[in-house]
Amino acid sequence: MEIPRHWRLQKQRLALVGEVCPHCQAKIFPARDVCPECGGEAKTAFKFSGKGEVYSFTTLHSVPAGFEENAPYTVALVKLDEGPIITAQLTDVGEREVKIGTPVEMVTRRIRQDGDERGMLIYGYKFRPVLRMS
Amino acid sequence: MNDRENLLLKPARAVGIVGYGVYIPQYRLPASEILRIWAGDEGGAPVKEKAVPGLDEDTITISIEAARNALARAGIDAQKLRAVWVGSESHPYVVKPSSTVVAEAIGASEHIQAADLEFACKAGTEAVVAAMALVGSKMGDYALAIGADTAQGKPGDALEFTAAAGGAAFVIGPAENALATIAASYSYVTDTPDFWRRQHQVYPEHGQRFTGEPAYFKHVTAAAQTMLSQLGTTAADYAFAVFHQPNTKFPQRVARELGFSKEQIETGLLSPVIGNTYAGASLVGLTAVLDIAKPGDRILVVSYGSGAGSDAFDMRVTDLIEERRNKAPLTQQYIERRIEIDYATYARYRGKIVMK
Numbered sequence: 001m002e003i004p005r006h007w008r009l010q011k012q013r014l015a016l017v018g019e020v021c022p023h024c025q026a027k028i029f030p031a032r033d034v035c036p037e038c039g040g041e042a043k044t045a046f047k048f049s050g051k052g053e054v055y056s057f058t059t060l061h062s063v064p065a066g067f068e069e070n071a072p073y074t075v076a077l078v079k080l081d082e083g084p085i086i087t088a089q090l091t092d093v094g095e096r097e098v099k100i101g102t103p104v105e106m107v108t109r110r111i112r113q114d115g116d117e118r119g120m121l122i123y124g125y126k127f128r129p130v131l132r133m134s
Numbered sequence: 135m136n137d138r139e140n141l142l143l144k145p146a147r148a149v150g151i152v153g154y155g156v157y158i159p160q161y162r163l164p165a166s167e168i169l170r171i172w173a174g175d176e177g178g179a180p181v182k183e184k185a186v187p188g189l190d191e192d193t194i195t196i197s198i199e200a201a202r203n204a205l206a207r208a209g210i211d212a213q214k215l216r217a218v219w220v221g222s223e224s225h226p227y228v229v230k231p232s233s234t235v236v237a238e239a240i241g242a243s244e245h246i247q248a249a250d251l252e253f254a255c256k257a258g259t260e261a262v263v264a265a266m267a268l269v270g271s272k273m274g275d276y277a278l279a280i281g282a283d284t285a286q287g288k289p290g291d292a293l294e295f296t297a298a299a300g301g302a303a304f305v306i307g308p309a310e311n312a313l314a315t316i317a318a319s320y321s322y323v324t325d326t327p328d329f330w331r332r333q334h335q336v337y338p339e340h341g342q343r344f345t346g347e348p349a350y351f352k353h354v355t356a357a358a359q360t361m362l363s364q365l366g367t368t369a370a371d372y373a374f375a376v377f378h379q380p381n382t383k384f385p386q387r388v389a390r391e392l393g394f395s396k397e398q399i400e401t402g403l404l405s406p407v408i409g410n411t412y413a414g415a416s417l418v419g420l421t422a423v424l425d426i427a428k429p430g431d432r433i434l435v436v437s438y439g440s441g442a443g444s445d446a447f448d449m450r451v452t453d454l455i456e457e458r459r460n461k462a463p464l465t466q467q468y469i470e471r472r473i474e475i476d477y478a479t480y481a482r483y484r485g486k487i488v489m490k
Binding site: 010011014015017047069070089091092094095107108109110111120121123126131132 | 189
């Protein structure tokens with residue numbers, strides 16, 4: 001049972017909320033309160049657009065405990081439009097080919113359950129190939 | 135019933151749909167697959183195929199994407215919402231609200247009303263009525279009403295053809311900022327045991343042919359006829375009509391009996407290609423209509439929830455539709471985003487394989 005940890009990370013996981021540095025305007029994800037670019041204090045919340053592209057990726061067949069139900073799945077380093085590179089699962093890929101540079105967008109999905117079927121459900125960000133807009 | 139009695143719900147302040155959004159999962163199970171497994175490839179089916187949620191999708195994730203689409207069209211900050219209501223019969227938790235997860239994910243304020251509603255397939259439209267009341271009474275300017283489901287169908291049962299996944303979200307707000315105004319709603323409910331799912335049961339039970347005449351047809355007809363007679367309108371006044379769609383035939387027949395043409399209902403009749411999205415069904419149909427409707431078009435929407443009841447709405451599209459509809463994916467785009475799966479994959483995705 002890791003309820004407090006999941007609860008603390010909710011805003012970051014559900015809404016892709018990180019921080020923006022008030023000194024150098026760098027966008028920071030995940031939140032760390034200190035700017036990795038200029039070293040200044042950075043506690044201003046910033047909501048990312050959720051748009052980005054695949055920086056690199058790999059498909060997992062042997063997966064960590066708790067993720068077995070979803071195997072196999074693809075994990076990517078996603079470079080967000082605002083700068084940071086984050087690790088996340090890709091979803092809804094289907095037969096589409098994933099490549100470095102594939103444009104992706106954030107969706108909120110069920111990541112796993114905490115423990116067994118009695119545990120809390122953990123939701124968070126994944127990325128999918130951008131839906132075609134008319 | 136006295137025709138002169140005022141049975142319509144009309145808000146004190148005029149309200150309407152400020153933004154709408156839809157979500158339909160990409161997987162499709164063709165009815166032919168169910169016939170292959172359970173009927174030796176024999177017999178007919180009530181739909182062509184149905185939408186199936188992926189392994190990481192449920193009513194909460196469907197609601198979140200539909201809500202984000204609705205907010206994108208509304209063009210308002212989620213902080214302006216005064217309520218988030220989610221209607222569904224497949225809330226992921228039995229106890230713990232879906233609505234608070236949705237509210238947090240879309241960035242709504244903490245100073246809001248949030249609750250889950252349950253009334254079989256009409257929980258979503260009931261949320262719309264509640265949102266109309268909240269905005270119409272000026273207790274708040276905007277409210278989010280969602281109908282979404284990942285419906286359960288017992289393997290081999292008639293409902294397995296249709297029990298599908300999808301949802302729609304509506305930002306209800308003042309009429310002057312609406313892409314479609316809602317003049318009134320009217321609801322008709324009785325205690326009718328046509329379909330239910332008891333506590334701890336995985337699959338619902340239904341009354342076979344009892345789900346037709348005394349259930350769906352009686353309530354949808356009563357709600358629609360009362361709405362029309364009290365407004366003094368006829369079927370000819372509406373450009374579009376959307377009826378709850380548990381299959382293909384029921385909405386077609388009720389539309390015909392009420393005097394609506396095939397052309398008036400075909401845009402909003404999606405059950406043949408996505409199945410019955412339960413609390414989402416009539417509302418997802420409405421999103422498809424709003425995707426193509428023109429300013430001035432009048433729309434009749436009638437939901438149906440087993441148990442049983444119907445909510446009817448009289449809507450009129452405004453000039454704001456043109457600038458807002460392309461701010462989020464259209465319903466047909468989600469329908470065209472289609473990956474066909476076989477029964478085995480369906481069984482895995484829907485958790486029908488015993489693992490321990």
